[in-house]
Amino acid sequence: xxxxxxxxxxxxxxxxxxxxxxxxxxxxxxxxxxxxxxxxxxxxxxxxxxxxxxxxxxxxxxxxxxxxxxxxxxxxxxxxxxxxxxxxxxxxxxxxxxxxxxxxxxxxxxxxxxxxxxxxxxxxxxxxxxxxxxxxxxxxxxxxxxxxxxxxxxxxxxxxxxxxxxxxxxxxxxxxxxxxxxxxxxxxxxxxxxxxxxxxxxxxxxxxxxxxxxxxxxxxxxxxxxxxxxxxxxxxxxxxxxxxxxxxxxxxxxxxxxxxxxxxxxxxxxxxxxxxxxxxxxxxxxxxxxxxxxxxxxxxxxxxxxxxxxxxxxxxxxxxxxxxxxxxxxxxxxxxxxxxxxxxxxxxxxxxxxxxxxxxxxxxxxxxxxxxxxxxxxxxxxxxxxxxxxxxxxxxxxxxxxxxxxxxxxxxxxxxxxxxxxxxxxxxxxxxxxxxxxxxxxxxxxxxxxxxxxxxxxxxxxxxxxxxxxxxxxxxxxxxxxxxxxxxxxxxxxxxxxxxxxxxxxxxxxxxxxxxxxxxxxxxxxxxxxxxxxxxxxxxxxxxxxxxxxxxxxxxxxxxxxxxxxxxxxxxxxxxxxxxxxxxxxxxxxxxxxxxxxxxxxxxxxxxxxxxxxxxxxxxxxxxxxxxxxxxxxxxxxxxxxxxxxxxxxxxxxxxxxxxxxxxxxxxxxxxxxxxxxxxxxxxxxxxxxxxxxxxxxxxxxxxxxxxxxxxxxxxxxxxxxxxxxxxxxxxxxxx
Amino acid sequence: xxxxxxxxxxxxxxxxxxxxxxxxxxxxxxxxxxxxxxxxxxxxxxxxxxxxxxxxxxxxxxxxxxxxxxxxxxxxxxxxxxxxxxxxxxxxxxxxxxxxxxxxxxxxxxxxxxxxxxxxxxxxxxxxxxxxxxxxxxxxxxxxxxx
Numbered sequence: 001x002x003x004x005x006x007x008x009x010x011x012x013x014x015x016x017x018x019x020x021x022x023x024x025x026x027x028x029x030x031x032x033x034x035x036x037x038x039x040x041x042x043x044x045x046x047x048x049x050x051x052x053x054x055x056x057x058x059x060x061x062x063x064x065x066x067x068x069x070x071x072x073x074x075x076x077x078x079x080x081x082x083x084x085x086x087x088x089x090x091x092x093x094x095x096x097x098x099x100x101x102x103x104x105x106x107x108x109x110x111x112x113x114x115x116x117x118x119x120x121x122x123x124x125x126x127x128x129x130x131x132x133x134x135x136x137x138x139x140x141x142x143x144x145x146x147x148x149x150x151x152x153x154x155x156x157x158x159x160x161x162x163x164x165x166x167x168x169x170x171x172x173x174x175x176x177x178x179x180x181x182x183x184x185x186x187x188x189x190x191x192x193x194x195x196x197x198x199x200x201x202x203x204x205x206x207x208x209x210x211x212x213x214x215x216x217x218x219x220x221x222x223x224x225x226x227x228x229x230x231x232x233x234x235x236x237x238x239x240x241x242x243x244x245x246x247x248x249x250x251x252x253x254x255x256x257x258x259x260x261x262x263x264x265x266x267x268x269x270x271x272x273x274x275x276x277x278x279x280x281x282x283x284x285x286x287x288x289x290x291x292x293x294x295x296x297x298x299x300x301x302x303x304x305x306x307x308x309x310x311x312x313x314x315x316x317x318x319x320x321x322x323x324x325x326x327x328x329x330x331x332x333x334x335x336x337x338x339x340x341x342x343x344x345x346x347x348x349x350x351x352x353x354x355x356x357x358x359x360x361x362x363x364x365x366x367x368x369x370x371x372x373x374x375x376x377x378x379x380x381x382x383x384x385x386x387x388x389x390x391x392x393x394x395x396x397x398x399x400x401x402x403x404x405x406x407x408x409x410x411x412x413x414x415x416x417x418x419x420x421x422x423x424x425x426x427x428x429x430x431x432x433x434x435x436x437x438x439x440x441x442x443x444x445x446x447x448x449x450x451x452x453x454x455x456x457x458x459x460x461x462x463x464x465x466x467x468x469x470x471x472x473x474x475x476x477x478x479x480x481x482x483x484x485x486x487x488x489x490x491x492x493x494x495x496x497x498x499x500x501x502x503x504x505x506x507x508x509x510x511x512x513x514x515x516x517x518x519x520x521x522x523x524x525x526x527x528x529x530x531x532x533x534x535x536x537x538x539x540x541x542x543x544x545x546x547x548x549x550x551x552x553x554x555x556x557x558x559x560x561x562x563x564x565x566x567x568x569x570x571x572x573x574x575x576x577x578x579x580x581x582x583x584x585x586x587x588x589x590x591x592x593x594x595x596x597x598x599x600x601x602x603x604x605x606x607x608x609x610x611x612x613x614x615x616x617x618x619x620x621x622x623x624x625x626x627x628x629x630x631x632x633x634x635x636x637x638x639x640x641x642x643x644x645x646x647x648x649x650x651x652x653x654x655x656x657x658x659x660x661x662x663x664x665x666x667x668x669x670x671x672x673x674x675x676x677x678x679x680x681x682x683x684x685x686x687x688x689x690x691x692x693x694x695x696x697x698x699x700x701x702x703x704x705x706x707x708x709x710x711x712x713x714x715x716x717x718x719x720x721x722x723x724x725x726x727x728x729x730x731x732x733x734x735x736x
Numbered sequence: 737x738x739x740x741x742x743x744x745x746x747x748x749x750x751x752x753x754x755x756x757x758x759x760x761x762x763x764x765x766x767x768x769x770x771x772x773x774x775x776x777x778x779x780x781x782x783x784x785x786x787x788x789x790x791x792x793x794x795x796x797x798x799x800x801x802x803x804x805x806x807x808x809x810x811x812x813x814x815x816x817x818x819x820x821x822x823x824x825x826x827x828x829x830x831x832x833x834x835x836x837x838x839x840x841x842x843x844x845x846x847x848x849x850x851x852x853x854x855x856x857x858x859x860x861x862x863x864x865x866x867x868x869x870x871x872x873x874x875x876x877x878x879x880x881x882x883x
Contacts, residue, residue, distance in 0.1 A: 027755070028756065082812035140790055140812065142809060347882060459881070481792075587883045605883065
């Protein structure tokens with residue numbers, strides 16, 4: 001017997017009719033209605049805002065409620081500065097109540113662009129009657145916003161939309177009831193609460209949290225609460241969602257190495273910028289070579305052992321040991337497998353460019369035998385790159401290859417005074433086959449925008465992902481232009497993949513260019529870490545910008561800012577407070593130990609205009625920390641016990657004091673200054689006659705009940721949203 | 737920097753043809769040096785509050801001058817260009833010293849009258865201004881930031 005599953009025919013997605021309902025402004029003849037008509041060759045067939053001061057918007061009203069699935073933007077036949085580089089789209093059944101459906105931007109070209117709009121909550125489609133388009137930025141920052149043509153697509157068949165409308169209606173009612181239940185319970189209107197719950201059969205929250213409420217607010221059984229939470233964290237892993245949403249906190253710590261012997265300053269590397277560092281993750285050793293100390297190039301070679309916390313000078317002058325001459329702005333990479341370090345490139349300032357040889361020498365250092373070998377006197381003669389600086393180099397240990405990309409080619413100056421010399425030349429993408437000591441040019445510098453074309457640059461970041469075997473390249477500069485693009489190069493398939501062409505950018509959502517970025521990669525976590533420091537723009541430096549740290553999630557293709565420290569730096573050399581983090585700088589080095597998840601930073605140029613020759617020699621480690629389960633559990637216990645202490649303090653101060661000193665003290669991390677300080681202040685609760693703090697909105701409730709309710713509200717935040725009562729409060733909907 | 741040949745030229749108001757907003761009050765009808773069939777309007781003072789740059793520098797076929805387009809701030813349409821760096825031949829030949837140009841098909845122009853209101857205002861009557869700013873400022877070595 002065959003069972004027929006009669007599936008409804010796929011509802012048709014078609015063009016939706018709308019009218020322009022409201023607008024923020026318009027200029028001249030560029031009326032809002034013009035967006036209804038698609039005339040790409042008419043420059044006046046568009047809406048243009050009166051200015052680009054916010055708020056600017058267009059509100060469209062659909063002829064009938066519909067599930068709006070996509071929006072199409074028409075364009076002008078030529079590129080135009082008024083095109084929207086950044087915009088948001090909102091939608092809803094009423095003007096006042098709209099949700100964000102899309103945040104994106106248009107390319108500045110002449111092609112129509114279509115975007116999918118959010119039209120589902122979980123799996124349920126929801127309808128809209130109004131669509132609001134909010135321009136945020138145009139391609140020419142000083143220009144007004146223009147929209148040429150808008151088309152909306154979706155489903156407006158009543159057969160499909162009506163059930164969605166019903167669901168939406170029901171969903172709103174349900175949420176309203178939950179808010180009421182929450183309000184009744186907060187105010188201890190027990191009968192009203194029970195009556196409403198019985199009638200509607202709607203659950204305010206997950207039974208586990210109802211149980212927590214019962215134990216905490218109604219019974220004051222604090223021990224049982226702690227047990228409940230302990231089980232939730234350990235057995236059920238319920239805090240995991242909260243943890244994954246937390247931001248990483250950076251923990252910088254300045255490394256003060258052990259000094260050996262006692263010969264003063266010679267036991268660690270001196271101040272420098274433009275040096276190079278690599279890390280051997282297996283042995284936890286950081287190698288440092290060369291650099292510029294403000295006056296001259298250096299040729300000293302050092303190794304730092306993390307375990308021993310000690311620097312060892314491998315060589316005071318590598319040139320004397322068949323190694324490279326003193327240099328800065330070279331690039332190094334390490335083959336941890338074979339325990340070899342390579343160095344290529346260097347910078348020569350214009351005064352010596354004519355006298356010194358411009359041969360690109362290429363050296364290898366063998367760690368175990370402590371010997372240098374000249375691999376090539378001039379890589380350019382071997383088919384490799386010319387002498388470059390500010391390039392990037394990566395090691396592929398698996399296939400025993402080295403990749404180098406970008407950098408500026410050093411040439412003899414013709415006429416040193418002529419500032420308008422020939423355009424600077426940038427080096428392409430090269431592969432070096434270690435075994436055969438041969439070079440291959442993979443990509444020439446190209447300004448074409450073909451899918452496999454690659455634009456060379458300086459000051460960029462390039463990282464090799466050992467698991468997916470791709471090079472990741474982003475940022476950099478070509479003369480005065482800052483590049484914003486981000487692409488990957490699959491080394492095995494010789495294929496370029498553009499991750500971001502640098503145009504559809506939400507400013508503030510990606511690390512800004514021109515800020516001397518240093519990047520590292522964690523192939524296991526599939527993340528790229530970027531530390532942004534000092535701006536190359538002297539004017540921006542006055543703005544007291546500090547470091548910012550970004551993480552790029554490769555799988556999700558999304559950037560997140562770990563921290564952006566905007567505190568102003570006091571130029572006080574006799575500062576008594578210890579620096580919490582290294583000052584922003586350029587020409588520094590950052591390496592990453594992906595096994596132990598630690599970054600190391602050394603030296604650089606602080607960019608002090610009053611002492612341009614000054615360089616740094618500080619050495620830092622950075623750990624990115626998220627709160628752990630244990631930490632959160634301890635924190636919850638602390639909150640519960642703190643409240644318990646405060647309750648006790650009002651009636652049995654002596655017993656409370658004992659509780660403070662024993663049970664509560666156990667939940668405090670006494671090595672943390674902030675926690676200790678807060679703990680010490682708690683004792684003052686013993687001397688208050690009555691708590692003078694009535695939580696807002698709880699004036700009609702018993703104080704104990706109100707305070708316990710507050711604690712409950714705090715604790716439920718650690719649980720997944722699907723389990724908790726609604727976050728809002730009924731009283732907050734009341735406006736004056 | 738008007739030479740004698742240009743003192744008798746009329747001063748024009750230059751307006752954007754697309755949205756009628758005023759772009760410049762000191763325009764001069766001129767011809768392109770490298771192609772004298774092309775008419776345009778030029779001005780000496782950078783019209784900063786009415787136009788802004790779009791896109792990047794480029795060169796034309798007719799000569800090696802480096803140009804950058806400018807667009808009306810009101811409607812965003814390209815109305816002309818700015819000579820970022822003139823080429824030697826153009827610089828040496830007889831020119832009016834203006835580096836800001838408006839395409840005649842993108843603008844409309846009206847001759848200005850002198851204070852009396854009876855006669856046309858001529859360039860010779862306009863107060864002298866400073867020559868256009870030095871384009872090569874901030875040419876710091878980019879190498880400053882690498883070590």
